[in-house]
Amino acid sequence: MELWYTEKQTKNHGITTKIKRTLHSEVTPFQTLDVVETHQFGNLLVLDGMVMTTDKDEFVYHEMISHVALHTHPNPKQVLIVGGGDGGVVREVLKHPSVERVVLAEIDGRVIEASKEYFPAIAAGLSDPKVDIQVVDGIRHIEENPDTYDVVLIDSTEPVGPAVGLFQKPFYQKVYEALKSDGIMVAQTESPWFNQDLIRQVFADISSTFSITRLYTASIPTYPSGLWSFTLGSKQYDPLEVEEAIMEQIDTKYYHPGMHKALFQLPVFVQELTENKE
Amino acid sequence: MELWYTEKQTKNHGITTKIKRTLHSEVTPFQTLDVVETHQFGNLLVLDGMVMTTDKDEFVYHEMISHVALHTHPNPKQVLIVGGGDGGVVREVLKHPSVERVVLAEIDGRVIEASKEYFPAIAAGLSDPKVDIQVVDGIRHIEENPDTYDVVLIDSTEPVGPAVGLFQKPFYQKVYEALKSDGIMVAQTESPWFNQDLIRQVFADISSTFSITRLYTASIPTYPSGLWSFTLGSKQYDPLEVEEAIMEQIDTKYYHPGMHKALFQLPVFVQELTENKE
Numbered sequence: 001m002e003l004w005y006t007e008k009q010t011k012n013h014g015i016t017t018k019i020k021r022t023l024h025s026e027v028t029p030f031q032t033l034d035v036v037e038t039h040q041f042g043n044l045l046v047l048d049g050m051v052m053t054t055d056k057d058e059f060v061y062h063e064m065i066s067h068v069a070l071h072t073h074p075n076p077k078q079v080l081i082v083g084g085g086d087g088g089v090v091r092e093v094l095k096h097p098s099v100e101r102v103v104l105a106e107i108d109g110r111v112i113e114a115s116k117e118y119f120p121a122i123a124a125g126l127s128d129p130k131v132d133i134q135v136v137d138g139i140r141h142i143e144e145n146p147d148t149y150d151v152v153l154i155d156s157t158e159p160v161g162p163a164v165g166l167f168q169k170p171f172y173q174k175v176y177e178a179l180k181s182d183g184i185m186v187a188q189t190e191s192p193w194f195n196q197d198l199i200r201q202v203f204a205d206i207s208s209t210f211s212i213t214r215l216y217t218a219s220i221p222t223y224p225s226g227l228w229s230f231t232l233g234s235k236q237y238d239p240l241e242v243e244e245a246i247m248e249q250i251d252t253k254y255y256h257p258g259m260h261k262a263l264f265q266l267p268v269f270v271q272e273l274t275e276n277k278e
Numbered sequence: 279m280e281l282w283y284t285e286k287q288t289k290n291h292g293i294t295t296k297i298k299r300t301l302h303s304e305v306t307p308f309q310t311l312d313v314v315e316t317h318q319f320g321n322l323l324v325l326d327g328m329v330m331t332t333d334k335d336e337f338v339y340h341e342m343i344s345h346v347a348l349h350t351h352p353n354p355k356q357v358l359i360v361g362g363g364d365g366g367v368v369r370e371v372l373k374h375p376s377v378e379r380v381v382l383a384e385i386d387g388r389v390i391e392a393s394k395e396y397f398p399a400i401a402a403g404l405s406d407p408k409v410d411i412q413v414v415d416g417i418r419h420i421e422e423n424p425d426t427y428d429v430v431l432i433d434s435t436e437p438v439g440p441a442v443g444l445f446q447k448p449f450y451q452k453v454y455e456a457l458k459s460d461g462i463m464v465a466q467t468e469s470p471w472f473n474q475d476l477i478r479q480v481f482a483d484i485s486s487t488f489s490i491t492r493l494y495t496a497s498i499p500t501y502p503s504g505l506w507s508f509t510l511g512s513k514q515y516d517p518l519e520v521e522e523a524i525m526e527q528i529d530t531k532y533y534h535p536g537m538h539k540a541l542f543q544l545p546v547f548v549q550e551l552t553e554n555k556e
Binding site: 006010011012013014015016017018038039040041057060192193217218219220221225226227252253254255256258259261262263265266267268269271 | 284288289290291292293294295296316317318319335338470471495496497498499503504505530531532533534536537539540541543544545546547549
């Protein structure tokens with residue numbers, strides 16, 4: 001018998017991948033959580049029926065949501081991750097020697113536990129003494145910690161279910177307030193092929209809150225369309241004005257300092273999503 | 279009844295897309311040829327069971343195989359396209375005013391006819407008086423036309439069936455000979471996620487033939503992994519040394535002169551495919 005996991009990424013299109021077996025299935029207080037072992041991508045984490053991460057391509061998302069902001073801020077010490085219970089973003093943030101404390105605000109503790117069990121290489125950083133794991137609503141944590149962080153990374157699920165509030169303008173205003181006066185945020189903002197209205201809206205909302213807003217993309221084969229976007233909001237530092245020479249060398253598989261500025265040379269149709277058409 | 283077209287892009291992974299209807303199916307002397315109308319991507323051309331192009335994302339492949347070489351060569355006049363019967367590369371090449379003649383060497387005339395019927399926007403350039411359509415074996419055409427072309431673009435199908443010979447070292451040597459003394463070639467070279475051995479081999483083969491070899495990628499959601507690679511071989515001009523200011527403005531949806539050099543800042547794992555590990 002052949003088993004295939006199929007995710008309809010839109011109403012009319014999806015991916016299908018052959019699995020060896022289901023490793024774990026549960027309904028947490030927040031979402032369904034499944035882990036399957038695939039032939040192509042190793043272990044695969046599924047939340048509410050959507051691929052969150054896999055052993056083989058996880059490095060792209062986790063590196064790309066982290067290093068652009070951490071190499072734009074000259075001295076990031078206090079970092080907050082909203083969501084990100086699998087630990088992959090924590091692992092990447094810890095590669096920056098200036099970082100003194102990483103707070104992980106994950107609403108669903110079961111994601112953290114499942115990641116430790118089935119994705120040990122992704123969860124590797126969670127036991128580091130610099131890491132403060134808080135199983136809380138990230139929005140509430142942000143409200144209670146004004147003027148605290150150098151960098152805030154919004155590692156959310158899709159804008160359905162528990163993450164809906166993380167894609168709305170009042171949330172970006174709260175993130176702004178939780179950041180210090182030279183702080184930077186990055187949010188994952190879906191596919192430039194399939195989620196154009198959302199990207200336009202989020203880019204406009206972050207632009208109206210932060211003085212500098214930049215979009216960039218990365219190739220993630222298990223995410224819808226294979227192309228994913230990230231939106232950066234910054235109070236002071238522009239990623240286009242960072243000197244490559246002062247970036248520390250970090251051990252990565254996707255991001256490197258040489259691509260830092262090149263990332264912002266977007267395809268024409270993606271660039272257009274960032275331009276105010278009113 | 280719902281109809282879904284599923285392509286196994288590897289033995290263990292694929293895409294699945296909902297279709298409205300099958301528009302055309304035939305067995306040509308060279309391959310199977312199907313056209314289906316999809317909900318997500320408009321009309322979709324399938325050769326030997328593999329997605330070749332769709333209405334919605336065709337611009338990426340056609341622009342990206344063309345403009346990098348045509349903006350690297352200072353004065354491209356004679357251009358050969360091997361394969362490319364759908365006409366999309368012809369359309370892009372014709373956007374460069376220096377081009378005097380475009381030869382399309384397509385082995386399967388049925389692809390040309392089907393494209394004219396079902397993909398009129400892609401086939402639009404095929405009736406231009408600068409275009410010389412030859413239904414021939416591209417390898418034979420190249421052998422018979424030494425020292426002829428400024429740019430040769432290898433718009434082949436996958437390295438199975440009729441296109442196998444287009445991924446082999448003796449072919450690149452013949453392309454070298456068909457080019458003038460300052461000529462440039464670009465070949466489509468598959469997915470950096472799923473075809474790493476092929477990319478390594480092709481890059482090494484082109485490197486041993488041409489003095490300058492460069493790899494770049496583009497996001498194509500209907501191709502395996504969503505990330506596609508192109509390999510450029512050049513006798514004289516380096517794409518990294520072209521001045522953006524001298525590139526003419528062209529009407530495009532993906533490529534623009536500002537991304538020309540940025541394209542070569544590859545992800546670490548892709549860059550490694552171009553490095554000789556022996």
